[in-house]
Every structure is written in structure tokens, then in C-alpha cells.
Amino acid sequence: MRAKPLAFAAGLLLATAFASQTASRAQSGRGGQSPVYAQQPGAATPFSGQRAYEHVKRLVEFGPRPSGSKELEAARQYILEQLGGDPSAPNLHRRGVGRMSVREDVWLAETPAGKVRMVNIVCELPGETDDTILITGHYDTKRYKEFAFVGANDGGSSAGALIELVRAFKAMQGKTRFTYRFVFFDGEEAVCREWDECSKPGRPDNTYGSRYEVGRLKALNRLKNVRALILLDMMGYDKLELGRDDMSTPWLVDVLWKTARELGYAKQFVERAEGVGGDDHEPFLKAGVPSVDLIQLSTYPFWHTADDTLDKISPHSLKAVGDVVLASLPRVEEKVKGGAGF
Numbered sequence: 001m002r003a004k005p006l007a008f009a010a011g012l013l014l015a016t017a018f019a020s021q022t023a024s025r026a027q028s029g030r031g032g033q034s035p036v037y038a039q040q041p042g043a044a045t046p047f048s049g050q051r052a053y054e055h056v057k058r059l060v061e062f063g064p065r066p067s068g069s070k071e072l073e074a075a076r077q078y079i080l081e082q083l084g085g086d087p088s089a090p091n092l093h094r095r096g097v098g099r100m101s102v103r104e105d106v107w108l109a110e111t112p113a114g115k116v117r118m119v120n121i122v123c124e125l126p127g128e129t130d131d132t133i134l135i136t137g138h139y140d141t142k143r144y145k146e147f148a149f150v151g152a153n154d155g156g157s158s159a160g161a162l163i164e165l166v167r168a169f170k171a172m173q174g175k176t177r178f179t180y181r182f183v184f185f186d187g188e189e190a191v192c193r194e195w196d197e198c199s200k201p202g203r204p205d206n207t208y209g210s211r212y213e214v215g216r217l218k219a220l221n222r223l224k225n226v227r228a229l230i231l232l233d234m235m236g237y238d239k240l241e242l243g244r245d246d247m248s249t250p251w252l253v254d255v256l257w258k259t260a261r262e263l264g265y266a267k268q269f270v271e272r273a274e275g276v277g278g279d280d281h282e283p284f285l286k287a288g289v290p291s292v293d294l295i296q297l298s299t300y301p302f303w304h305t306a307d308d309t310l311d312k313i314s315p316h317s318l319k320a321v322g323d324v325v326l327a328s329l330p331r332v333e334e335k336v337k338g339g340a341g342f
């Protein structure tokens with residue numbers, strides 16, 4: 001009843017995007033073969049579920065990691081270290097790491113609890129053009145006074161997977177036409193107890209980091225270059241079952257779900273609607289950027305509970321998402337480069 005893996009199709013996708021970058025881009029999306037990937041259906045991309053899992057484990061070990069906390073600062077230093085930044089540098093502004101730049105965007109967010117220092121981690125791999133695809137997730141966790149909330153899935157899985165996505169992406173790619181920006185958002189979680197308890201019109205109490213990034217790009221007149229956004233949020237559950245978020249851009253959801261079927265991940269990317277009702281993709285959608293949220297909310301029983309712990313996370317689930325994201329990129333590029341899909 002589930003779709004069978006189509007390893008050859010996956011190989012084609014990957015070959016198109018990463019193995020034959022220097023060939024004529026006019027052939028993109030159709031030509032090319034990758035015998036390596038075609039012969040290894042179990043290793044659809046270099047994304048390692050085990051590496052991603054180890055990152056989640058390390059992040060969880062820092063304890064609860066709400067915005068502005070010293071635990072989140074420690075988690076941030078860990079992420080920067082993994083990305084290849086220098087954790088001893090007080091400010092990594094535009095510090096180049098090879099071709100890749102890693103930096104911290106720091107600001108004081110106005111929250112219902114007063115000003116909170118927030119920091120997005122921005123990792124950019126420049127392409128031949130300024131056309132940009134964003135791959136994102138949050139790394140803060142929800143603050144609770146009543147219990148220790150370590151957010152293995154909620155905050156941990158997205159951050160751990162993003163670290164590994166950067167490594168796998170670098171391992172795969174040659175020179176790409178698109179610029180890729182990986183952003184670890186701070187302040188996705190509300191400061192107040194409920195998601196919108198303290199939200200006011202035009203001033204939501206959540207999604208601080210993503211709104212900051214949209215504002216920053218607008219100010220730099222660079223938002224127009226952002227052609228698509230992929231958001232990871234709560235995607236590491238052992239019983240991973242991602243539904244189609246009804247707020248996300250339909251063609252982008254279709255691309256990811258089609259790729260998932262071809263890679264044999266139909267069990268993880270299921271055919272049902274997921275009603276999230278706002279996440280870090282929302283500010284981008286409002287700004288006109290095609291966006292997709294990969295999130296398991298309604299069928300994750302441990303959401304915002306003390307039981308959102310490491311034992312709920314599986315390397316295989318993390319790999320399913322990592323593989324699908326990486327293998328989808330050629331199709332996303334193909335779709336947006338001609339302005340189609342808007």
C-alpha cells in the first residue's frame with residue numbers, strides 16, 4: 001500500500017542538482033545520471049541520520065533552552081562549532097568559513113516579559129546568483145516554570161537536522177546557481193504560556209527570529225531574491241508522520257511529497273492535512289515567499305510536555321526528512337527559476 005522506492009529517480013534528481021552543476025543549466029531537471037546514488041537506494045543522500053541524532057542528543061543535554069538563557073547560549077556555541085565557526089570570537093559577523101559564511105544576528109526583542117536578547121544563526125553558501133533558497137528551523141525551546149522542558153523534538157530535532165543538512169549539502173554540491181541560506185531561528189516559541197495569549201495585532205508573541213529575518217532582508221532589499229523557504233519543526237519523532245500543512249504553498253508541498261514517495265518515505269510523508277496555524281514560515285508567506293513547513297503537530301503526543309525527550313527521536317526519521325529536503329532541491333530550483341509556481 002506504500003509507494004516503493006524509486007532509487008533511479010532519486011539518482012536522477014541528485015545528479016541533476018549536484019553532480020553535474022557545471023554542465024549546461026538548460027539541461028537541468030532532465031539530464032544526467034548518478035550511478036553512485038542509483039545503486040545505493042538506502043543512502044539517498046549523504047545526510048546521516050545518526051549524526052543528526054547525535055546533535056539532538058547534545059542539544060538536549062544543555063537542558064531547557066529558552067530565548068535569552070545561558071543554556072541557549074551554550075547550545076548556540078555548540079551549533080557554531082559544528083558549522084565551523086569560531087566559538088571564542090565575540091561576534092562572528094561575516095566570518096568566512098571556506099566559501100561559507102556563518103554569523104550571528106543579535107537583537108533585543110520586545111516581548112511581554114520585557115526585552116529579551118535573541119540571536120539567529122545564519123549560514124550562507126553563495127551561488128552564482130543572488131536567487132536564494134532558505135532552509136530553516138528554530139533552536140530555542142518553550143519556557144516552562146512547572147517542569148523542565150528539554151524539547152528533543154520541539155527545537156532539538158530541527159536544529160540537529162539543520163546542522164547535518166549544512167554538512168551534507170556541502171558534501172554534495174559543486175557550484176550552484178542558487179545561493180543557499182540555512183537559518184537557525186531564535187524565539188519561535190511564545191514567551192507567554194500559550195502561542196497567541198499575549199499576541200497583539202501586528203505584534204505576535206512568537207516567531208521572533210523569522211520575523212526579524214524577514215525585516216532584515218527587507219531592509220537590505222534582499223527579500224525579493226528569496227525564491228523559496230523550507231522550514232523544519234518537530235520532525236524527528238520515532239513514529240514520524242508529516243501531514244501537508246494547509247498554510248504552506250501547495251506546489252512546494254507537492255514537490256516534497258512527490259520526492260518522498262519516490263525515495264520510499266511515503267510512510268513518513270502522509271496524505272492528510274496538518275493544521276498548524278502559524279509557524280516560522282508565516283512571516284515569509286505574508287511577504288510573498290513560497291514556503292513549506294515540515295511539522296508533525298497533531299499526531300505528536302508529547303508536544304509541549306515534559307515527555308518531549310530524546311527517547312522519542314529516531315535517526316531514521318531525521319534521515320527521511322534530510323533526504324527528502326536535499327533531493328527536492330533540484331525540483332524546487334527548476335520550479336522557481338522561471339518564476340513558475342507563484
Ligand SMILES: [Zn+2]
Pocket residue numbers: 142154189304
Ligand atoms: Zn513548541
